[in-house]
Amino acid sequence: MSMFEGIPVDVGVIYEGERIRRKDMYVELGGPNIKEKFELTRVKKPEEVEDGKVSIIGSDIKDMEEGKSYPLGILIEVAGPKLEPELEGVIERRIHEYCNFIEGFMHLNQRYDIWLRLSKKSFQKGLNSFQYIGKVLHTLFKSELPIIEKMQVTFITDPEKVKELYNEALQIYEARDARARGLKDEEVDKFYGCVLCQSFAPTHVCVITPQRYSNCGAISWFDGRAAASIDPKGPVFPIEKGELLDPVKGEFSGVNETAKKRTLGEITKVWLYTAFGYPHTSCGCFEGVAFYIPEVDGFGIIHRGYKDIAVNGLPFSTLADSTAGGRQVDGFHGISIEYMRSPKFLQADGGWKRVVWIPKEVKERVKDFIPTELVGKIATEEDAKTIDELKAFLKERNHPIVEQWKEEVVAVEEAVPAEAVEEMAPGPIITAPTLPITAGGFKIILKDAKIYAKKVIIRQIKTEKSKKR
Numbered sequence: 001m002s003m004f005e006g007i008p009v010d011v012g013v014i015y016e017g018e019r020i021r022r023k024d025m026y027v028e029l030g031g032p033n034i035k036e037k038f039e040l041t042r043v044k045k046p047e048e049v050e051d052g053k054v055s056i057i058g059s060d061i062k063d064m065e066e067g068k069s070y071p072l073g074i075l076i077e078v079a080g081p082k083l084e085p086e087l088e089g090v091i092e093r094r095i096h097e098y099c100n101f102i103e104g105f106m107h108l109n110q111r112y113d114i115w116l117r118l119s120k121k122s123f124q125k126g127l128n129s130f131q132y133i134g135k136v137l138h139t140l141f142k143s144e145l146p147i148i149e150k151m152q153v154t155f156i157t158d159p160e161k162v163k164e165l166y167n168e169a170l171q172i173y174e175a176r177d178a179r180a181r182g183l184k185d186e187e188v189d190k191f192y193g194c195v196l197c198q199s200f201a202p203t204h205v206c207v208i209t210p211q212r213y214s215n216c217g218a219i220s221w222f223d224g225r226a227a228a229s230i231d232p233k234g235p236v237f238p239i240e241k242g243e244l245l246d247p248v249k250g251e252f253s254g255v256n257e258t259a260k261k262r263t264l265g266e267i268t269k270v271w272l273y274t275a276f277g278y279p280h281t282s283c284g285c286f287e288g289v290a291f292y293i294p295e296v297d298g299f300g301i302i303h304r305g306y307k308d309i310a311v312n313g314l315p316f317s318t319l320a321d322s323t324a325g326g327r328q329v330d331g332f333h334g335i336s337i338e339y340m341r342s343p344k345f346l347q348a349d350g351g352w353k354r355v356v357w358i359p360k361e362v363k364e365r366v367k368d369f370i371p372t373e374l375v376g377k378i379a380t381e382e383d384a385k386t387i388d389e390l391k392a393f394l395k396e397r398n399h400p401i402v403e404q405w406k407e408e409v410v411a412v413e414e415a416v417p418a419e420a421v422e423e424m425a426p427g428p429i430i431t432a433p434t435l436p437i438t439a440g441g442f443k444i445i446l447k448d449a450k451i452y453a454k455k456v457i458i459r460q461i462k463t464e465k466s467k468k469r
């Protein structure tokens, strides 16, 4: 008898990675159109949990209107003698994986940012109640993580109730993150890796260190350690740090070896604390993107919830597309909010001194971790909406990057005549493991690119700052 007897659709690992486009969806739960949504796991006393119980507070799927988006909270309560509150984050992250096992049911992101879709096809097959989804989750959690003795699932769609619990959930996430702060990368000899997102980005492996929280913001180093110990064959595993090859960029021989092995040779080197060279790969679940702005030689940061366009004229979705997919793209870097609170945050690139623009909402959240003298020098959408406004703001506030501009102009003027033509010796002029080119509405990605040229023309661009000098 199948484990999933009575479930109207198929359930299995083959459905992981399945995308449901808007035109194919029956309903959407959470997602960008809904402010309040969450998923949360709590460890409870055995008497507080009724094993196998699935409750629905608010409308069930069958009462929802086709094509609409609804708020959703998923609350999973578990009990078992070996369960500790430290395991809540780890169990919670599995909701993503197990929901994606259900045919025609897509789950993206995590915590306060969940985005689910049910396909029309699966709805027509009879998947019209959260009861079925709860039953699948119960079966999968209990068979994969035997440490869970009792489990009950509650789906909340009543908007008022979702709102109330959403605010509580935010406090619980913050308390979890705060617990994990303080430990340094230098103080441990193991990091943890996670390949849960390889179903969407096959060349992605998260390297979770005490000071580099996972990209999704849902797994700390402590969570990684707990996950690897309760489920040694699961997606989270220990990484021996090995030799420290570069303390500033954050290169470790053990991390390189693991990345190579887990990505079947696609990624051979990872620099943990930089967005250039061999940056940590980005799957698609990152909470935010640090994007390089060449005009000011600084970084902008945008988070998933930011609805407007960023200061460089691009929305989150476009910046995320340039970043995601398990690649190492210079200057496009998937990050978690918690990593922004780390002293190792973009350390090799200048850290906060290199950040020039950030949405106000995120700035408020991480304000206490930005060096005090820089807080007023980093623009938000209220200070700058365009690159020109950003330049003016940075100059007016005397952001440290402005000094950098002066040095660069002097260096360029000394080194380069207005136009120089250089005959090239044989051999490539550019080599890059991944080189994205955007042309005529298409994006072309060159792998292991080597570009040859007979001549290189270097022409000085007359920028505002060079014209003035």
Ligand code: SF4
Residues within 6 Å of the ligand: 093, 194, 195, 196, 197, 198, 205, 206, 214, 215, 216, 217, 218, 219, 283, 285, 286
């Ligand atoms: S973003 Fe990273 S840590 Fe988070 S689930 Fe995906 S692979 Fe794991």
